[in-house]
Amino acid sequence: MGLFKNLNFEKLKSGLAKTRNKIINSITETISGKAVLDEKTIEEIEEILISSDIGFETSERIIEKSRELLKNDKNRTSQNIVDIIKKELTTILYKENSNQNNFDKYKPYVILIVGINGVGKTTTVGKLAYNFKKSGLKVIVGAADTFRAAANEQLDIWANRAEVQIVQNKKSSDPSSVVFETINVAIKENYDIVLIDTAGRLHNKAHLMEELNKIKRVIKKLISYAPNDTLLVIDGNTGQNAIMQADEFSKVTDLTGLIITKLDGTAKGGIVFQIYDKLKIPVKYIGVGEGIDDLQSFEPNLFVNAIFEN
Ligand SMILES: Nc1nc2c(ncn2[C@@H]2O[C@H](COP(=O)(O)OP(=O)(O)OP(=O)(O)O)[C@@H](O)[C@H]2O)c(=O)[nH]1
């Protein structure tokens, strides 16, 4: 059973165009024509990094590191500083790179998708289902968003597009009962992957957060090792607030990874570095468009290259 890897460098590059423009093009403009970098230029670069949502502390550290390495004038060339920034950003992403899934060890492999309202959970479930199906796996999705009336219909459309099975219970207002049914079908009918879509919930609403734990308990009752993954979906446009969302969800449930969506529409893609640096939770997938094929596996090197390469 193979882990799906959806990687398309050109699509990633075009998806990250706004972020690239914000980070690298600004830096390139600042240093262009300067054979040797003075202190003022380095400070300007620091400001660019901070304003790209990489985060204050992370940016400070990168600049400190740069200063250290650029001690003598011979090294203070424009290309050198770009190389250093690139290397530092890559290192941040590799520090927490536990992007190993054991899809082949667990059957069914259960993935619970959580997050606040409107971040792209349902869309991402559709995209994931499509990718897993395409890589030859038997996929079932559970419509556990019983909160919004149109949620069932929306997931149904995605399940059709991805050509996978869906379990929904239009009469029940209890997400746990839909989850129970989905897992049961998955066990009986030998599914490889179970994807559970949940309702958007604000992290400061205690009863909604508690509901997540109930869903998890129900899953565990049927399959003791599951859920294998609890993935928090974050809208890439969110900026600083993304850190808070991840913090709050972590308090009530063990997150195994993040999915950052809508990176195509934002210049704030630098948030991925801040998230890694502060939260130490790996990013598993990123969304770079609304289409079914617009979810990519997160590969640190590729991500950094897509931002740096013109
Ligand atoms: N541009 C872009 N749009 C996206 C991406 N992912 C999701 N969207 C859009 O974001 C909007 C919300 O997506 P949903 O999947 O409904 O979000 P949700 O988290 O399920 O929303 P609730 O269930 O209401 O909490 C839709 O218009 C999606 O098309 C992405 O990677 N890029």
Ligand SMILES: [Mg+2]
């Ligand atoms: Mg939804």
